[in-house]
Amino acid sequence: MNIGTRKILDRSFTAVGIGSIIVMAFALMVVVVPIVSNGIGAVFFTGTVEHRKMLRNEFQRGNVEHLASGVASSERYRARVYEILGTFEAELERMEPEKKRAYTSKYSQTRTALQALLGPLPGDRAPMLTRFKYGQTRWEKAGEKLHDLLYESKWDNSNAEIMGKEYFVSRATAFEGTSLAPLFPYIKGNIEKMLLPEFTVYWGFITDSSVDSHFFGGIWPEIQGTFFLAMGAMLFAFPLGVIAAVYFTEYARPGFLNSMLRSANSTLAGVPSIVFGMFGLAFFINTLKVSESKSVLAGSLTLAIMILPTIIRAAEEAILAVPKTYREASLSLGSTKWNTIATVILPAALPGILTGGVISLGRAAGETAPIIFTAAVSVGSAIGLADVLSSPTPALSWNIYNLASEHEAAAQIRHVQYGMVLALVTIVLLLNLSAIVLRARISKKLKA
Amino acid sequence: MITSESVSTKKATRDIYLPPERKTVEGGGKSHVVAKDFSIYYGEFEAVKRVSADILSKYVTAIIGPSGCGKSTFLRAINRMNDLIPSCHTSGSLLFDGEDVYGKYTDEVLLRKKVGMVFQKPNPFPKSIFDNIAYGPRLHGMSDKKKLMEVVERSLRKAAIWDEVCDRLDKNALGLSGGQQQRLCVARTLAVEPEVLLLDEPTSALDPKATAKIEDLIQELRGSYTIMIVTHNMQQASRVSDSTMFFYEGVLVEHAATAQLFTNPKDPMTEDYITGRFS
Ligand SMILES: Nc1ncnc2c1ncn2[C@@H]1O[C@H](COP(=O)(O)OP(=O)(O)O)[C@@H](O)[C@H]1O
Numbered sequence: 001m002n003i004g005t006r007k008i009l010d011r012s013f014t015a016v017g018i019g020s021i022i023v024m025a026f027a028l029m030v031v032v033v034p035i036v037s038n039g040i041g042a043v044f045f046t047g048t049v050e051h052r053k054m055l056r057n058e059f060q061r062g063n064v065e066h067l068a069s070g071v072a073s074s075e076r077y078r079a080r081v082y083e084i085l086g087t088f089e090a091e092l093e094r095m096e097p098e099k100k101r102a103y104t105s106k107y108s109q110t111r112t113a114l115q116a117l118l119g120p121l122p123g124d125r126a127p128m129l130t131r132f133k134y135g136q137t138r139w140e141k142a143g144e145k146l147h148d149l150l151y152e153s154k155w156d157n158s159n160a161e162i163m164g165k166e167y168f169v170s171r172a173t174a175f176e177g178t179s180l181a182p183l184f185p186y187i188k189g190n191i192e193k194m195l196l197p198e199f200t201v202y203w204g205f206i207t208d209s210s211v212d213s214h215f216f217g218g219i220w221p222e223i224q225g226t227f228f229l230a231m232g233a234m235l236f237a238f239p240l241g242v243i244a245a246v247y248f249t250e251y252a253r254p255g256f257l258n259s260m261l262r263s264a265n266s267t268l269a270g271v272p273s274i275v276f277g278m279f280g281l282a283f284f285i286n287t288l289k290v291s292e293s294k295s296v297l298a299g300s301l302t303l304a305i306m307i308l309p310t311i312i313r314a315a316e317e318a319i320l321a322v323p324k325t326y327r328e329a330s331l332s333l334g335s336t337k338w339n340t341i342a343t344v345i346l347p348a349a350l351p352g353i354l355t356g357g358v359i360s361l362g363r364a365a366g367e368t369a370p371i372i373f374t375a376a377v378s379v380g381s382a383i384g385l386a387d388v389l390s391s392p393t394p395a396l397s398w399n400i401y402n403l404a405s406e407h408e409a410a411a412q413i414r415h416v417q418y419g420m421v422l423a424l425v426t427i428v429l430l431l432n433l434s435a436i437v438l439r440a441r442i443s444k445k446l447k448a
Numbered sequence: 449m450i451t452s453e454s455v456s457t458k459k460a461t462r463d464i465y466l467p468p469e470r471k472t473v474e475g476g477g478k479s480h481v482v483a484k485d486f487s488i489y490y491g492e493f494e495a496v497k498r499v500s501a502d503i504l505s506k507y508v509t510a511i512i513g514p515s516g517c518g519k520s521t522f523l524r525a526i527n528r529m530n531d532l533i534p535s536c537h538t539s540g541s542l543l544f545d546g547e548d549v550y551g552k553y554t555d556e557v558l559l560r561k562k563v564g565m566v567f568q569k570p571n572p573f574p575k576s577i578f579d580n581i582a583y584g585p586r587l588h589g590m591s592d593k594k595k596l597m598e599v600v601e602r603s604l605r606k607a608a609i610w611d612e613v614c615d616r617l618d619k620n621a622l623g624l625s626g627g628q629q630q631r632l633c634v635a636r637t638l639a640v641e642p643e644v645l646l647l648d649e650p651t652s653a654l655d656p657k658a659t660a661k662i663e664d665l666i667q668e669l670r671g672s673y674t675i676m677i678v679t680h681n682m683q684q685a686s687r688v689s690d691s692t693m694f695f696y697e698g699v700l701v702e703h704a705a706t707a708q709l710f711t712n713p714k715d716p717m718t719e720d721y722i723t724g725r726f727s
């Protein structure tokens with residue numbers, strides 16, 4: 001190959017390399033930016049007086065005086081709303097039956113939209129679900145709710161060829177000429193005074209339990225559940241994995257059985273996690289009956305089986321990478337094989353072993369499939385350490401999935417879902433970061 | 449081609465001929481390591497062939513010979529480091545202190561405590577200098593901090609490195625220079641209080657200055673330990689040793705007092721080798 005061709009090849013390879021890195025960085029941005037920006041919104045956001053009410057009632061948090069003055073000032077503006085409603089309801093009673101029927105249904109829709117914005121109105125029955133006890137708690141959502149109030153959404157199905165089309169009809173127009181008509185401009189003009197948006201930092205998102213299946217409150221039970229499950233998995237898998245690795249590298253005689261075990265281990269590392277989930281249910285819960293049904297224990301054991309191959313392999317590689325000279329030196333000083341392993345080989349292999357361990361810990365924290373059948377529940381309170389043997393737990397990975405796909409009010413609590421994603425990503429990142437730091441520190445100690 | 453039969457090692461080295469500058473060692477000169485028709489195999493390959501030799505206690509024995517002639521293999525057989533190589537096995541007999549090194553009931557761990565070894569490449573543990581030296585004593589049950597400190601100091605002094613490291617015992621041993629590391633390894637071996645010291649080309653990875661220090665050290669230790677040193681360097685062998693073994697292709701060609709072997713070799717092959725006709 002002549003120099004010209006070689007240079008062109010080199011250059012084009014460089015270009016391709018840089019190109020692929022740019023594509024990768026872009027993809028990463030596309031994923032990370034919304035997670036971070038939306039996730040942060042779970043803690044830092046503009047909250048309304050309704051949010052402060054909710055915090056006070058459900059979590060006994062927040063400044064009572066500030067809340068009282070906020071409620072008082074908000075009520076001053078709401079009084080006019082109630083007045084309009086009262087007047088219209090009286091007018092409704094006086095209407096002739098046909099007109100009344102038409103307006104009643106429209107009015108009830110309007111009331112519902114208003115409840116979503118301001119919370120229960122005078123004359124309402126006390127709602128059963130916590131989510132209906134308060135108006136809009138987040139200011140950025142108030143705009144949507146306001147739109148729902150001002151405009152009625154209708155569907156144009158006139159053209160059967162295409163899907164129905166949504167269009168909006170102003171309620172102010174619909175109620176034109178009635179005593180309800182002034183309501184709409186009034187609310188539009190005074191919404192801010194009625195909801196009192198304020199910049200809010202809600203650390204409780206991390207430390208609180210959720211109320212009304214994540215409608216309000218935080219994700220502490222999920223964080224704690226994830227922590228229990230991952231730590232539990234490590235508790236089983238790490239010692240077992242290191243022992244297995246020591247056996248494979250130091251004690252096993254090469255032979256059929258040994259190579260079978262090794263390839264079994266490699267295969268196990270590639271098994272899809274859902275299979276481990278089914279296995280965990282069938283083996284730990286149905287066969288061994290470690291717990292009556294889902295429990296942290298069963299989930300941890302399942303996760304442990306899943307990460308075991310990775311830990312074994314990482315530990316094996318770390319042990320094999322220990323210079324032979326250390327072993328010789330130790331043995332030549334009259335050390336037994338076991339002692340050599342414990343005092344020289346394992347300490348020298350520690351950075352690699354720990355790295356494998358922490359990365360597995362991150363994986364155990366993030367996996368969903370293995371815990372679906374063995375440990376995870378959608379809603380629950382934080383469990384005590386004593387309950388891990390018998391109780392299931394919410395966990396970040398599973399609840400992210402649940403909020404995204406199965407929650408009946410998913411669209412209204414996207415911020416919770418993003419908050420969970422951010423929390424999970426942060427935990428996994430922190431774990432990996434600590435692995436890197438730990439490794440660097442131990443390596444430095446080993447390398448003088 | 450020479451066979452082991454053609455070489456006479458029958459001649460006792462007991463009447464060791466020492467040049468005037470080398471003193472006789474009080475209480476030394478007993479048979480410490482005795483090989484008889486001792487062969488070492490790697491699988492089928494016979495790397496050391498029916499060697500018979502008598503290593504005298506408290507003297508320095510050098511092993512010379514061209515690369516690949518089995519010097520290391522022979523040396524590593526004495527403390528059974530060859531056990532690490534699965535294919536390696538032996539025949540004939542090798543006695544240490546009159547006991548069979550490869551006997552059925554020999555405790556190789558105990559043997560290695562008595563027969564210390566220093567390797568070609570310095571191999572300190574990635575631990576502090578103190579922990580390196582204390583490793584052996586701790587292994588054998590010493591845990592008292594004060595006693596350990598005493599042993600560490602004594603060993604480092606014996607290995608002539610105390611002055612260089614006494615103010616940084618807690619620093620990682622890998623931070624030392626190659627020569628210092630090698631003396632540290634000697635100190636680490638001495639801390640176990642062995643009877644025999646096996647040195648496998650201990651200076652081949654070192655510069656001349658560090659080499660001189662190790663050679664001085666061997667002179668210091670002569671008389672206290674039975675020392676066997678493998679070396680490529682014939683000047684070194686003649687400087688530090690009392691008797692010398694010449695190996696060629698796994699055969700012990702000649703074993704004699706160093707002064708004699710280098711001035712008046714019995715075997716023509718030895719003569720060829722020491723005059724540099726091959727290497
Ligand atoms: N682990 C081993 N497996 C097989 N053959 C070996 C092994 N180690 C050394 N040998 C062979 O044994 C012979 C002697 O080696 P060695 O004792 O290392 O020589 P020296 O130390 O004199 O240079 C050489 O031919 C070498 O190739």
Ligand SMILES: [Mg+2]
Pocket residue numbers: 519520521
């Ligand atoms: Mg060698």
